Amino acid sequence: xxxxxxxxxxxxxxxxxxxxxxxxxxxxxxxxxxxxxxxxxxxxxxxxxxxxxxxxxxxxxxxxxxxxxxxxxxxxxxxxxxxxxxxxxxxxxxxxxxxxxxxxxxxxxxxxxxxxxxxxxxxxxxxxxxxxxxxxxxxxxxxxxxxxxxxxxxxxxxxxxxxxxxxxxxxxxxxxxxxxxxxxxxxxxxxxxxxxxxxxxxxxxxxxxxxxxxxxxxxxxxxxxxxxxxxxxxxxxxxxxxxxxxxxxxxxxxxxxxxxxxxxxxxxxxxxxxxxxxxxxxxxxxxxxxxxxxxxxxxxxxxxxxxxxxxxxxxxxxxxxxxxxxxxxxxxxxxxxxxxxxxxxxxxxxxxxxxxxxxxxxxxxxxxxxxxxxxxxxxxxxxxxxxxxxxxxxxxxxxxxxxxxxxxxxxxxxxxxxxxxxxxxxxxxxxxxxxxxxxxxxxxxxxxxxxxxxxxxxxxxxxxxxxxxxxxxxxxxxxxxxxxxxxxxxxxxxxxxxxxxxxxxxxxxxxxxxxxxxxxxxxxxxxxxxxxxxxxxxxxxxxxxxxxxxxxxxxxxxxxxxxxxxxxxxxxxxxxxxxxxxxxxxxxxxxxxxxxxxxxxxxxxxxxxxxxxxxxx
Numbered sequence: 001x002x003x004x005x006x007x008x009x010x011x012x013x014x015x016x017x018x019x020x021x022x023x024x025x026x027x028x029x030x031x032x033x034x035x036x037x038x039x040x041x042x043x044x045x046x047x048x049x050x051x052x053x054x055x056x057x058x059x060x061x062x063x064x065x066x067x068x069x070x071x072x073x074x075x076x077x078x079x080x081x082x083x084x085x086x087x088x089x090x091x092x093x094x095x096x097x098x099x100x101x102x103x104x105x106x107x108x109x110x111x112x113x114x115x116x117x118x119x120x121x122x123x124x125x126x127x128x129x130x131x132x133x134x135x136x137x138x139x140x141x142x143x144x145x146x147x148x149x150x151x152x153x154x155x156x157x158x159x160x161x162x163x164x165x166x167x168x169x170x171x172x173x174x175x176x177x178x179x180x181x182x183x184x185x186x187x188x189x190x191x192x193x194x195x196x197x198x199x200x201x202x203x204x205x206x207x208x209x210x211x212x213x214x215x216x217x218x219x220x221x222x223x224x225x226x227x228x229x230x231x232x233x234x235x236x237x238x239x240x241x242x243x244x245x246x247x248x249x250x251x252x253x254x255x256x257x258x259x260x261x262x263x264x265x266x267x268x269x270x271x272x273x274x275x276x277x278x279x280x281x282x283x284x285x286x287x288x289x290x291x292x293x294x295x296x297x298x299x300x301x302x303x304x305x306x307x308x309x310x311x312x313x314x315x316x317x318x319x320x321x322x323x324x325x326x327x328x329x330x331x332x333x334x335x336x337x338x339x340x341x342x343x344x345x346x347x348x349x350x351x352x353x354x355x356x357x358x359x360x361x362x363x364x365x366x367x368x369x370x371x372x373x374x375x376x377x378x379x380x381x382x383x384x385x386x387x388x389x390x391x392x393x394x395x396x397x398x399x400x401x402x403x404x405x406x407x408x409x410x411x412x413x414x415x416x417x418x419x420x421x422x423x424x425x426x427x428x429x430x431x432x433x434x435x436x437x438x439x440x441x442x443x444x445x446x447x448x449x450x451x452x453x454x455x456x457x458x459x460x461x462x463x464x465x466x467x468x469x470x471x472x473x474x475x476x477x478x479x480x481x482x483x484x485x486x487x488x489x490x491x492x493x494x495x496x497x498x499x500x501x502x503x504x505x506x507x508x509x510x511x512x513x514x515x516x517x518x519x520x521x522x523x524x525x526x527x528x529x530x531x532x533x534x535x536x537x538x539x540x541x542x543x544x545x546x547x548x549x550x551x552x553x554x555x556x557x558x559x560x561x562x563x564x565x566x567x568x569x570x571x572x573x574x575x576x577x578x579x580x581x582x583x584x585x586x587x588x589x590x591x592x593x594x595x596x597x598x599x600x601x602x603x604x605x606x607x608x609x610x611x612x613x614x615x616x617x
Contacts, residue, residue, distance in 0.1 A: 004081040006035070012078045012133055019080045034126050035077040037139055043069045053140040060142055062175055066227055074138055090114060091124060093131040095171070101228035102174035104137060109166040116161050121154035128171065137229060143172050172229055180223035180239035185246065186216040189271050193298060200296040200322050205307075207300035208265045208280060215246055215263040215278065251280040268304040284327075287311060288334070290320025299327040301343055309333065311351075318351060330361075336371075347375075355385065364390075369401075383417070399432070404442050423548070426555045433564035439552045439593075440570035441545050451545045451572040458538050465531045472524050475517055486514045542573040550593050555613060559587040567591050571605055578607050589613035 009015045012032050020027040039056055040048045051058075059065045094107040106128050114120070125147070129139050149169045157163045189206045208214050223236030246263065248254070253264045265271075269280040285308045289297060299305040307327040311318035311334030318334025319325055319342065325332075330344035335351040340358070342349065347361040352368035359366065364375040369386040378390045385400035393405045399414035407424045415432025419425050425437050441451030449457065489507050496503050554567055561582040569578045569591075582588055590613035596604040 004079055006077070006079045008075055008077050010073065010075050012076055012130075015078070016080060025082070029083055030080060031083050032078040032080045032130075034129055034133075035079055037074055037076045037129075039072060039074050039138070039140070041070060041072045043067060043071075045069075045071060048073075056140050060144060065142065066175060066225065068233065070231070072138060072141070072231075076133065088112075091127045093127050095131055095135055095137070097229065100176065100226075100234060101230055101232070102176045102226060102234070103170060104172040104229055105168055106131075106171045107166065107168045110163045114157075114163040116158050116163070120157060120163070121150050124153070125150055132171070137172060141172060142174065142229075144170075146171055174229045175226040175234075177226035177234045177236040178224035180237060181218060181221035182240040183220035183242040184218050184240075185242060185244055186218065187214075188212070188216060189214045200291050200324070201298065204294040205270045205284065205297045205299050205305075207270050207298065207303045207305065208268070209300070209303055210265055210268050212265050213262050214252065214265050214271060215248070217242075217246060217261040219258070219260055245276075246278070247276060248278045249280070252278065268300070270299050270303070270305055282306060284308070285310065288313075288316055288318055288320070289323055289325055290317070291323065292320075296324040297326065298324065301326055301328065301345065304328055307331075311335075353386065421552070421554075423552045424555070425553070427557065429558040430556055430561060430565065433562045435565045436568065437554050437566065438568045438570065439549060439554060440568075441549065441572065449541075451542060454538050454542055454545075455572060455575060458535055458542075461531050461535045461538070465528055465535075468524055468528050468531070472521065472528075475521050475524065479514070479517055479521070482514060486511060539573065546572050550595055552593065554591040556589055559589040559611070560584075561586055561588065567607070569593050569605075569607060576605065578605060580607050580609075587611055 005019060007015060012034075016027055016030050016032060020030055038050060038052065040050045041059075042048045064070075089111050092109050092111055095104060096107060097104050108124065108128070132139055146169070153167060153169075189208045189212075192208075193201060193206055220239035220241055222239060225236050226234035228234060246261075248263050251266050251269075253266055255262045255264060263278070265280055267280055267282075269282045270284070272279055272281055282304055283306050284299070286294065287309070288311050289309055297307065299307060305327045306329040307325060309318045309325070309332045311332075316334070317337040317340075318332050319336040319340045321337040322339045323337075324341040324343065326341075326343040328344055329346045330342055331348045331350075332342065333350045336342060336349065336353055336357045338354045338356045340354065342357075342359045343361065345362045347359055347364045349359065349364075349366045353359070353366065353371040353373075355370045357371035359369075359371070359373045360375070362376040364373060364378045366373065366378070366380040368382045368384060369378075369380045369388065370384050372387045373380075373390070375388075375390045377392045377394075378388055379394040381396050383395050383398040383401045383403070387401060388403045388405065390404075391406045392409075393403055393407070394409045395411065397412045397414065398410050398417050400416045402418045402420075404420045406422045407426075408419050408421045409426045410419075411428045413427050413430045413432065413435060416434040417432075418436045418438070420438045420440060420442050422439070422441055425439070427437075489511055493503055493507055493511065549569070549571070552569075561584055563583050565582060567580045567582065570576075571578065571593075578593070580591065588609050588611060590610035592608050592610070594606050594608040596606065598604050
């Protein structure tokens with residue numbers, strides 16, 4: 001009876017059965033070694049071309065694999081042998097394909113703990129190949145980087161010196177069918193509205209900018225057939241068509257290429273449809289804007305769009321609750337309700353605001369301001385307990401409220417107003433009490449830090465510097481205490497090196513830690529120098545701001561005061577507040593800061609009172 005047999009075959013497992021029958025033995029006692037394999041392919045089933053495993057890489061090119069007439073066969077050189085009692089299956093290999101059989105993965109785990117040996121990677125590859133043969137998959141075919149993955153796994157096992165874990169990797173990959181491109185219409189101008197996180201938005205007005213793509217018809221494109229690892233063609237679905245017509249006015253430019261037809265706006269505005277024709281408008285007028293009639297309107301702060309809202313019904317709000325209206329120019333006649341927002345470069349409100357409403361713009365005009373307003377320049381008939389942030393504020397009357405601005409102009413000041421200005425508070429006459437007129441460097445707009453922010457930053461720098469000084473002292477103490485013992489260790493290390501003896505790890509760690517502390521000391525000192533330099537720069541900025549505060553003024557043109565009003569100048573460097581409470585018997589037209597040079601070289605700041613002040617022309 002033959003102990004083994006070497007042969008060429010296209011079906012090794014069939015040969016095992018034949019050998020079992022021939023040798024009158026049980027098939028469970030037999031196995032085979034895969035010695036090599038060869039591959040032949042043809043496109044016409046007549047001329048067969050034989051290639052080695054390396055040449056199989058040509059089928060990793062999709063076009064060659066997708067050729068419909070391709071046919072491939074493999075032949076294996078095997079050695080059938082009788083298994084010995086000591087022979088055991090080293091690996092458990094489980095092949096898993098996805099639903100359409102375009103990806104084949106191998107789940108590999110050891111039958112028991114395997115300690116690393118030199119031929120482990122070759123044995124693992126053979127085990128995977130034998131499982132693939134059994135399940136009728138081609139070897140070395142579209143396997144891409146399979147061998148690299150096995151080498152990487154082998155490296156990992158070598159590091160651990162044992163294989164006691166489960167691993168999965170891709171063995172072979174076919175080609176999935178490529179989906180077609182359906183014909184569809186993209187309304188880009190409507191997609192732009194989705195960036196506004198506003199539940200009240202109902203797409204009533206969709207803004208568009210010049211040269212922006214408004215609408216795009218995506219042309220249909222055929223998909224690509226795929227092929228699975230069993231050589232079955234996977235048909236791609238046909239593209240869907242869209243019969244909807246797009247008709248645009250001459251305000252759009254039409255550009256067409258292989259991918260799509262684009263309708264591009266020739267000017268800023270918003271898009272509307274008239275008799276199924278898309279047009280671009282710049283002016284829109286409403287009787288009111290609320291959720292029921294229009295929803296929020298985002299016409300674009302930077303688009304050339306004007307929106308006019310004229311409400312003649314005094315019982316209704318011109319702009320409803322929680323509604324936002326945004327346009328480059330916005331004019332509203334009537335009142336705006338709770339949580340309403342008006343946004344525009346130019347905003348005119350001929351009406352009053354709810355105390356929980358907002359206006360944001362560059363140039364803003366308001367009749368009665370009760371809510372919050374942020375603007376470059378604001379003018380209002382009346383401020384009633386509202387809050388204003390602006391560069392320049394001009395009010396006819398103010399009763400209650402808070403103003404933060406560079407310049408504030410008020411004709412008639414009632415009571416309980418807080419006016420914070422950088423350079424000027426100019427009031428024609430004061431009629432009420434409880435007002436606070438403050439000159440200080442508060443930031444209303446811009447990216448530069450305000451004086452208060454710079455002060456806070458300097459305080460943070462000082463705290464950080466104090467922490468670093470403490471850390472330096474602790475490090476110096478540690479170095480001083482341990483330097484003698486480290487010197488002894490260094491001498492021992494030198495002796496051990498000369499004797500070519502091993503150096504204890506604890507010696508190395510101690511010396512390394514000591515050296516790092518010395519290096520860290522230098523780093524900490526550099527940090528302190530940088531912090532001191534940063535503090536010096538910040539102080540110079542404060543001085544410059546303070547010099548500007550010396551030019552600031554608080555003017556009461558009438559010179560008449562009521563009791564219980566406060567005038568205040570907030571200094572930055574040194575940090576100090578100068579406060580004056582004028583009373584009704586006094587006539588003071590202007591307050592300003594005065595810097596006095598003291599004999600000791602320091603500066604003293606005082607409030608200067610001017611009884612007869614004339615504006616410079």
